[in-house]
Amino acid sequence: MxxxxxxxxxxxxxxxxxxxxxxxxxxxxxxxxxxxxxxxDLGAWGNEDFRVPAESPPLDQPYGxxxxxx
Numbered sequence: 324m325x326x327x328x329x330x331x332x333x334x335x336x337x338x339x340x341x342x343x344x345x346x347x348x349x350x351x352x353x354x355x356x357x358x359x360x361x362x363x364d365l366g367a368w369g370n371e372d373f374r375v376p377a378e379s380p381p382l383d384q385p386y387g388x389x390x391x392x393x
Contacts, residue, residue: 332345332346332347333346334346335354337354337355337356337357337360338354338355338360338364339355339356339360339361339363339364340356340360342356343356344356
């Protein structure tokens with residue numbers, strides 16, 4: 324089930340491997356080029372590889388409750 328609008332969409336770069344990937348609705352793995360790249364990316368999220376680095380508070384400080392912080 325491909326429409327003429329799908330054919331007009333540009334090829335994009337796969338976020339995982341960098342190869343060409345179609346952003347058309349017919350590509351069920353978009354924006355990835357394949358199921359493999361999509362699953363590898365999902366695994367990286369599960370392993371928290373994409374965490375935003377943040378400094379941990381000192382061990383003797385309360386954490387998370389703003390009422391207990393100065």
